[in-house]
Amino acid sequence: MPIIDQSTADQLKAYLANLRRPIRLVATLDDSAKSAEMKELVETIAPMSDLVEADFNGTSKRVPSFLISADDGKSEVEFAGLPLGHEFSSLILGLLHVGGHPPKEEEELLDSVASLKGEYHFETFFSLSCQNCPDVIQALNIMAARNPNVSHVAIDGALFQDEVEERKVMAVPTVFLNGEPFGSGRMNLAEIMAKVDTGSAEKAASKLSAKDPYDVLVVGGGPAGAAAAIYTARKGIRTAIIAEQFGGQLMDTMGIENFISVPYTEGPKLTAELQRHVNEYDLEVFSQQRVADLARPASDGDLFSLTTESGGSLKAKSVILATGARWKTIGVPGEAEYRNKGVAYCPHCDGPLYKGKRVAVIGGGNSGVEAAIDLAGIVSHVTLIEFDSAMRADAVLQKKLQSLPNVTAIVSAQTTEISGDGEKVTGLRYKDRNSGEEHDVALEGAFVQIGLMPNSEWLGDVVKRSPYGEIEIDHRCETSVPGIFAAGDVTTVPYKQIVISMGEGSKAALSAFDYLIRADG
Template sequence: MPVIDQSTADQLKTYLANLRRPIRLIATLDDSVKSAEMKELVETIAPLSELVTVDLTGSASRAPSFLISADDGQSEVEFAGLPLGHEFSSLILALLHVGGHPPKEDAELLESVATLEGTYHFETFFSLSCQNCPDVIQALNIMAARNPNVSHVAIDGALFQDEVEKRKIMAVPTVFLNGEPFGSGRMNLSEIMARVDTGSADKAAKKLSAQAPYDVLVVGGGPAGAAAAIYTARKGIRTAIIAEQFGGQLMDTMGIENFISVPYTEGPRLTAELERHVQEYDLDVFSQQRISELVRPSEKGALFALTTESGGSLKAKAVILATGARWKTIGVPGEAEYRNKGVAYCPHCDGPLYKGKRVAVIGGGNSGVEAAIDLAGIVSHVTLIEYDNQLRADAVLQKKMHSLPNVTAIVSAQTTEILGDEEKVNGLRYKDRESQDEHDVELEGAFVQIGLVPNSEWLGNVVAKSAYGEIEIDHRCETSVPGIFAAGDVTTVPYKQIVISMGEGSKAALSAFDYLIRADG
């Protein structure tokens, strides 16, 4: 079976027509099966464009690996491992960007990248099943492609297990800068630049503050926020989205099989489609911005004011809150201390790092049981811990999980502590809620899957919230404050589903439009 099939090769050939300068694929190989696959990959790519050549005599420190290099040597990126699966898009973009095709990023941000001074050698450890890794890899590849002071190698952690063990990597993506830990988890280009270029945050804040007031500000870039912005933009009213990152919780969702009319998709793919749809309209998108305060108008006819943590500010006649939710933590000793050192929240991302090891999944709902099923195909054993006296997942999922020989489910069990050796997780302690006896389970990883908590703390008491922190809304998505609307997982609407969030976002937009018409009248 070929590394990439003919239809994929044909598609790649179309992309490579955008190359503007010659590039070389310099491969460092050994006698492994993966090296043979890499040789096949680069030799499949080269004939697709007259501007691509292959050199199989590389001497990089890792094998298999290959360098994508422009002829002048001033632009290059490296992959240690096969960039397939979620990383195939990273490969395509790396070929294009080293080949002179401009990235689809803000021009000011790209100029900041090109003029960055100093020496920056980035290493990113990824897994092919990680949906967050491509964002990080693509951002760092852009930096390496546009600035000769920056180099980047993307390393498949599953292929270089010895290095993963030596450097104590327990989560992906994990990034090192000049040999020292730089960060772990999803990051985009603007966030990375904010950390290496201290002046970029001030520039972003000034850019925000210079914007004229909007009719509607949508806070949040997930399904609810995207739908709301599209609906308000279609009404012809001045709209902006401000969010930490486009996609929100959707980026952490793997298989989606209940999005009506689409039998199957994945979170990152759906996020890209949403972003493409939003870009069809005349609206502004400000990403990598965390709102710190929302101030209500002091008098009738005045504007709402939103302030960011970077010091920027935006004003609007109406606001739609769609900040979504995040993974809930269990709040026991050891959880925070060992986060990304054995405590994880994304089995799809980090599962491959635990190949052949023993892990626990905390939570017996759909997400917990799905995680146990997925991990069972990678790890040696999964222990599922559920607080309730029975699992809460759908029957079909429970049946599948119980059919697996390397999964054990324990109910009526309260996780009381994550155990470790100060460097990484080595066990979990739980209490039997019936006998009150405590038990220790030896393992190397714990995946927390106990639901979501709304991202509403920053609001304070500006709007009414439920005991769980959800923004209280009525059937029109109106909050307790006229002019402020809310939609999606951050609200009291039941059933936290993508399709419901989109509908609620659309409803909030129509309600905001109606509010503006009446207010202007």
């Protein structure tokens, strides 16, 4: 069976027609099976374009690996491992960007990348099942392609387990800069540049503050925020989205099988479709902006004022809050200390790093049981800890879980501590809620899967919120403050689903439009 199927090969060949300069694929191989696969991949790609040359005399310290190098030697990226699965798009874009095809990023941001001084050697540990890794790898590859002072190697953690252990990598993506920890989790080009170029945040804040007031300002770029912005833009009113990252929680969602009319998709793919749809309209999107404050108008005729953590500000006649939710934490000793050092929240992303190890899943709802089922195929043993007296997952999931020989489910169990040796997780303690007896479980990882909490703390008492922090809304998505609307997982609307969030975002937009035409009248 070929390393990539014919349809994929045809698409790749079409992409390579966009190359603007010669590139070389320099592979470092041995006699292993993975090296044979990499050799096949390189030999498959090279004949697709006269501008691609294959070289099997590489001298990289990681085997197998291959460089994508420009003919002038001033632009190169490296893959230590096979960039397939979620990383195949990173391979395609790496080929194109080293080959001179311009990235789809703002020119001002790309100019900032090109003007970076100093030496920047980035290393990213990824897993092929991680949905967040491609964003980071592609951003760093752009930097390496645009600036000869920047280099980047993407390392498959499952393939280089010894290095993962040595460098204490417990989550993906994890990035090192010049040998020192730089960051972990999802990051895009603007966020990375904000960390290495200290002046970029001030520039972004100044750019925001210079904007004229908007009719509608949508806070949040997930399904609810995107739907709201599309609906208001279609009404012809001046609209902007401001978000920490477009897509929100959707970017952490693996398989989606209940989005009506689409039998199956994945979070990042649906996010890209939302982004394309939003880009069809005359509206502005400000990403990489964390909102810090929302001020109500001081008097009639004044505007709402929104301030970001970077110091920028925007004004608007109305606001739609769609800031979504995030993973809940259990709040026990050791959880914060060992986050990304054995405490994880995404089994799809980080599961491969725990191959052959013992892990726990905390939570017996659908997400917890699904995580335990997925991890059981990778790790040596899974201990599922459920606080309630019975698991709450769907019966079909529980039946599957019970059929797995390397899973132990414990109910009526309260997690009280996650322990470690100062560098990584070594165990978990729970209390039997019936007897009060405490038990210790030796393990290397703990995946927390106990649901979501709304991203609403920053609002304070600006609008009325429930005891759980959700923004209280009525059937029109109106909040306690006229002119402020809310939609999606951050609100009191039950059933946190993508399709519901989109509907609520659309409803909030229509309500905002109605508010504006009546206010103007």
